[in-house]
Amino acid sequence: MGSEKQLQDEKILILDFGGQYKQLIGRRVREEHVYCEIKPCTMPFEEIRDGRYAGIILTGGPDSVYADGSRQADARLLSLGIPVLGICYGAQWVAHTDGGRVDAAGVPEYGKTETTFAVDSPLFEGMPEESVVWMSHNDQINALGEGYVSIAHSAHCPVAAFANEEKQFYGMQFHPEVEHTEQGRNILHNFLYRVCGVKGTWQMDTFIQHTVATLKEQLAGKKALCAFSGGVDSSVAALLVHQAIGQDLTCVFVDHGMLRKDEADTVEQVFKETFGLNLIRVDASERYLDLLKGVTDPEQKRKIIGEQFIRVFEEEAQKIGAVDVLVQGTIYPDVIESGVGGAVIKSHHNVGGLPEHVAFTDLVEPLRALFKDEVRAVGTKLGIPDDLVWRQPFPGPGLAVRIIGEITREKIRIVQEADAIWRDEVKKAGLARDIGQYFAVLTNVATVGVMGDARTYDRIIGLRAVTTNDFMTAEWARIPYDVLDCASNRIVNEVDGVSRVVYDITSKPPATIEWE
Numbered sequence: 001m002g003s004e005k006q007l008q009d010e011k012i013l014i015l016d017f018g019g020q021y022k023q024l025i026g027r028r029v030r031e032e033h034v035y036c037e038i039k040p041c042t043m044p045f046e047e048i049r050d051g052r053y054a055g056i057i058l059t060g061g062p063d064s065v066y067a068d069g070s071r072q073a074d075a076r077l078l079s080l081g082i083p084v085l086g087i088c089y090g091a092q093w094v095a096h097t098d099g100g101r102v103d104a105a106g107v108p109e110y111g112k113t114e115t116t117f118a119v120d121s122p123l124f125e126g127m128p129e130e131s132v133v134w135m136s137h138n139d140q141i142n143a144l145g146e147g148y149v150s151i152a153h154s155a156h157c158p159v160a161a162f163a164n165e166e167k168q169f170y171g172m173q174f175h176p177e178v179e180h181t182e183q184g185r186n187i188l189h190n191f192l193y194r195v196c197g198v199k200g201t202w203q204m205d206t207f208i209q210h211t212v213a214t215l216k217e218q219l220a221g222k223k224a225l226c227a228f229s230g231g232v233d234s235s236v237a238a239l240l241v242h243q244a245i246g247q248d249l250t251c252v253f254v255d256h257g258m259l260r261k262d263e264a265d266t267v268e269q270v271f272k273e274t275f276g277l278n279l280i281r282v283d284a285s286e287r288y289l290d291l292l293k294g295v296t297d298p299e300q301k302r303k304i305i306g307e308q309f310i311r312v313f314e315e316e317a318q319k320i321g322a323v324d325v326l327v328q329g330t331i332y333p334d335v336i337e338s339g340v341g342g343a344v345i346k347s348h349h350n351v352g353g354l355p356e357h358v359a360f361t362d363l364v365e366p367l368r369a370l371f372k373d374e375v376r377a378v379g380t381k382l383g384i385p386d387d388l389v390w391r392q393p394f395p396g397p398g399l400a401v402r403i404i405g406e407i408t409r410e411k412i413r414i415v416q417e418a419d420a421i422w423r424d425e426v427k428k429a430g431l432a433r434d435i436g437q438y439f440a441v442l443t444n445v446a447t448v449g450v451m452g453d454a455r456t457y458d459r460i461i462g463l464r465a466v467t468t469n470d471f472m473t474a475e476w477a478r479i480p481y482d483v484l485d486c487a488s489n490r491i492v493n494e495v496d497g498v499s500r501v502v503y504d505i506t507s508k509p510p511a512t513i514e515w516e
């Protein structure tokens with residue numbers, strides 16, 4: 001019952017050869033207002049043929065295309081008359097499969113590389129002749145099949161891009177989807193609009209209209225229940241369903257008491273009062289604290305909180321009685337990462353962790369086809385305030401994994417207050433949208449301090465801020481010293497129980513973004 005089946009009059013297929021950037025390619029295509037689907041390279045030929053795709057993009061990948069056991073797609077896709085854009089391994093695959101030759105490169109290229117382009121190619125229209133691209137390859141294309149020409153080169157790579165104008169096949173050794181490729185967006189735009197001839201019909205307004213209209217039809221006369229976490233995904237999903245069936249949707253908001261400062265109140269107020277959602281807030285904080293008493297192991301904390309969430313939700317659902325459908329805020333990356341039709345990377349809670357004892361016959365996931373930035377755009381269009389739409393990702397177990405060691409009410413207060421100050425300072429400095437995630441952690445360590453000439457022995461707050469594109473890797477954010485200074489001063493002065501503030505300067509990998 002997802003919305004994936006809509007707006008498919010114009011869509012691009014992205015075939016994944018195991019590359020790191022498949023999601024990034026997908027987001028770039030969507031940013032150009034074109035719908036796309038990401039599928040494993042082993043997608044059956046019949047499905048590709050019958051999918052009415054306007055174009056096919058082949059991703060990069062770790063294999064060497066000439067090696068035994070390397071990932072392969074069905075070569076018949078090259079006979080469909082559909083434009084193809086191969087990126088890195090994808091380009092190598094096209095060359096290798098259609099009469100060319102790929103070998104280990106004499107000089108592998110990694111990182112930013114000056115490249116010269118044949119700007120008379122439709123792919124490079126409007127571009128300067130020279131620009132910097134981002135390379136990452138060990139192999140290279142040494143010969144091209146009939147009908148193919150090289151349309152770009154770098155110092156060490158004779159075929160940095162190729163074209164077969166007649167077949168409308170293009171390939172590039174570099175990655176147009178990453179920021180470091182200066183003309184990357186231009187190239188993808190040209191492929192979509194000049195080569196595939198799309199019109200750009202993928203718009204969030206139309207998405208909302210279609211989705212609400214479809215939900216109205218699907219859910220007519222039915223009762224729906226939503227596990228409302230207060231996060232962006234579940235609230236946007238709930239609002240869409242609310243627009244379709246109004247009070248026939250009940251949202252159960254399980255408040256475990258470990259949300260950010262004032263967050264539960266704000267969420268309740270906005271969605272209940274402003275939007276008129278039929279929202280039940282369950283204060284389960286006592287119960288959670290009891291269960292978490294003495295628990296210090298992070299995995300144990302996560303487990304207890306996850307299980308309890310479902311338990312509380314089930315209890316509330318039982319009070320409400322029979323419902324027909326369960327609404328979930330699953331988004332496209334959850335679908336891809338859960339390996340629906342591809343390799344299993346991790347099972348995501350939204351896909352795997354359905355409550356077992358709630359009687360419902362159907363599942364509604366209105367955001368199943370959307371990336372996070374699209375969910376935010378939909379949220380904004382639906383009128384959710386910026387502060388809520390642009391909140392950072394927040395772990396399901398909440399502040400429990402930002403308090404090292406045992407959790408107590410007092411420690412929750414400390415981390416909430418410190419975190420609120422940190423977020424406030426980052427926001428005041430105008431850095432909020434550039435930094436992927438930033439939060440405070442309450443460490444388990446106390447140190448000696450001096451306040452008003454008296455000795456103190458209080459805890460250390462750790463501040464974390466990272467910049468990231470995809471949350472797979474992250475850099476610690478180079479926050480100006482003045483901002484750090486201000487935050488540190490305010491935290492030791494305003495938050496009782498803190499005597500020292502430290503800033504985490506570790507990237508991911510090797511560290512994770514969260515501390516637990």
Ligand code: GLN
Binds near residue numbers: 061064088089090140
């Ligand atoms: N494995 C191939 C190479 O090393 C392709 C790399 C890629 O797609 N980034 O050349």
